[in-house]
Amino acid sequence: MTSPYPLALLLRGRRVLVVGGGAVATRRVPALLDAGALVEVVSPHLTPALRALVDAGKVRWSERRFQASDVDGAWLVQVAVDDPAAAAAVSAAALERRVFCVRADDRHAATAWTPATTRHGPVTVAVTAGGDPPRAVVIRDAIREGLLDGTLPGCAAPAASLEAPAREVLGGGRVVLVGAGPGDPELITVKGRRLLAEADVVVADRLVPGLLLDELRPEVELVDASKIPYGPAKAQEEINRILVERAVAGLMVVRLKGGDPYVFGRGGEEAIACAEAGVPVTVVPGVTSSVAAPAVAGIPVTHRGVAHEFTVVSGHVAPDHPSSLVDWPALARMRGTLVVLMGLKNLPKIAATLLAHGRAAETPAAVVQEGTTGSQRSLRSTLAEVAADTAEAGFRPPAIVVVGEVVGVLGPVS
Template identity: 60%
Template sequence: MTGLVIVGHGTRSAAGVEQFAALVERVRRRGDLGDVEGGFIELSRPPLTDAVGALVARGHRALVALPLVLTGAGHGKGDIPAAMAREQQRHPGLSYRYGRPLGPHPLLHDALEQRIDAALTGASTAGADAGTGLSGADAGTKLSGADRAGTWVALIGRGSTDPDANAEVAKVARLLWEGRGYAGVEPGFISLAQPSVPAVLERLRRLGARRIVVAPYFLFAGVLPDRIVAQSAEFAAAHPDLDVRVAEVIGDCDALADLVRERYAEALGGDIRMNCDTCAYRVLMPGFADKVGRPQRPHDHPDDPVDHHHHHGHDHHHDHDHGSVAVVGGGPGPDDLITVRGRALLDAADVVVVDRLAPQGLLAGLRPDVLVVDAAKVPRGPSMAQETINAALVSHAKAGRRVVRLKGGDPYVFGRGHEEVQACTAAGVPVTVVPGVSSALAAPALAGVPVTHRGVAHDVTVVSGHLPPGHPDSLVDWAALARARGTVVLLMAVDTIAKIASVLIEHGRAPQTPVLAVQDAGLPEQRSVSARLDEIGASAAREGIRPPAVFVVGPVVALPTTGPTV
């Protein structure tokens, strides 16, 4: 028969590892699924590579890989397939069929119902302890219809950055409510998604609940189920009039083994009914634009001898919450000139680290719980050191948060964006870059000036003017720029424009070359000052040109225009 490898995510909880091993053994003892092994993609022993290696050593060249996960989120869609692809590289000729996630399924709903009823009666489910009563309320020995009718259930899932997985928890909550006689079932999450455990409990309290069973939608014990218990206990202590109880996790049981068998048979028969219509990795979902087309990458297990840049040790602080950083260009200033993808990432962000020149109006549209970190670098004023910014990005992402580094213009055009990408990569933090509309091109356009034009300018050079000509740290060949015939766009040059103009003229640029200074491009206070190259320094000073301003040098400035564009 085709070998079966049951793949778990992994946990720091010894009880959770034992429950996983017990389920694998329960499935193995049944004897009707052939050869069975189980392994984890991270955190726990045995690693997946050992499980696959054991099956291969016993002659298997075709396997079923079954993800032991409740919802089709990142672990099931990306991490486990990537890990199996790595095993195929290690074992040439190995093939596998991939099973679908376990839920939602009536067997799981029935198991949840049993755990909830056990919490109400004080009974113990098979092979596990009784549910946790937090209020000290008396527990009956037999459940009646009135008991259920007076009970509200808070179904608490893991939480994910995959909206489809979160929606599935809400679906399970509704299916659990239908026909079972509970007063109501409300979904919530312990990490990465809202509503939180306290928020769900408060909602139920306001709806009039007097008895609540918190039902963890988890397979096995772990850090997050423990956190559900702690947060529920804290809420119960603050509301002594409520009867709050916590049910057990699903755990090792016959129903779960039955479901593993069913998923195994489906995989062998090619019956994989996964939902792709709302998969964030295939479809642009609001707030999750960073996921579309993201490559599958395996986790690095500490006991997997792969040559990786970093790995998760057994004693590390992995919190099951995989954060990320998106370095986003916000455009030249107006709120509506950010890209669609950049706006979607902002909508999904937990933390926004923002520059002074980023579109400030976008901050008003963030969720109330989003942390905004001011990383402004004010000329001749207070500034956050780049090293401090890098550290903030990494620390927030490692805490499981979705971080957006919001910059003005394009992050790779004098924006130090790649420095931040390098810092995240070195720390093992997933990072993506979203280009923005650079003010080097937008400011001239918004002032009605093209930087190139047929028969006038066939090239454009964008130059940082923050260091004046002659400065020992300057990398600009000003003499070569002076000899060029095309357009020169100067950024960060308000303080140095007079010196730059003088050096350009000294090396051959015509004194009468037209120059345009554009300040606050795209904003209501946008204004422009035009002058000859030999007069622009004095004109800019006289007119009070201040940052942010862009200087455009070249014959394109003299082209007829209808005025500033909007």
């Protein structure tokens, strides 16, 4: 067998025919849409996922069996049926019209192959492995891991590949606000990890997973934001200054934050500072600890028949403090789940305020310290006792407090 000729198809605005509406088509269609193809599916039936794409106007559907004339005008045909005779009929129609045809049922009867593919920003890697799909997947996965962890040479995008609008402003510098997740380094998003690998400067918070910083290239400037020697307000001003200054110098700056940049992370202030200076800003959301920490401790923040709502508040300011913006009496009247971030110091006052405004003393409560990390600890109690129990157990920040019936819905907190 001769080797295939590798080629990248530019399908934007071009018609692609998919014959079949089952699981294989469900897997293939999203990549075609991502390439900008005009996708038409011919099949008597569709999976719910494909039907949703049709309902959204993203895919055209002909609700019938294949006809040879369906191939007319197509640039590519994907056969996604498990009937060999039906698949052969599609292949024959495509061959007669000199249109390349991918066969899910028989690669060797096809005129084109769908390779095992991985994408890493602007980089797309496709592996065929001589027609051996399992081998291609193994090789693809190894390449993907190298791209994700930065061990594959040349994985970082060169400066010229950055988006054109960003490169036209202030010599090409830009700032990316990246949420690093709740603590486990594997919980950063794929996009966040890719952009971190491309950074010239990283400005990191105290709660950022240390292993992510260990993966940075040696030449990357690392700024530890937790060590900036000013008070809280002045420190934020200094962080804003560093972000803008480095970006104006033409550098790619990643502002790495624990959790999500916009969930009590002051990311909005940094985005405003950059915008006022004319610096392009990209936001990469992160997994917020307000949901992740309870989850890994066996606490769903919502559960059918138990909680139809959850509220996330900051507890860094005590309920009786003049600067508090939280309506604690209203929270006490709610029946859903209450998640308190940065509230360990003020937990006695928070619990007392909720009790004083009507929340039942026996309401289940839990505390999760350093959720998703190897140092995770958790404690289950009641609203009346949680502050004393937490102090006795020696819990310390960072910790998440959860109040509500969901605490016990899955059994004891581990």
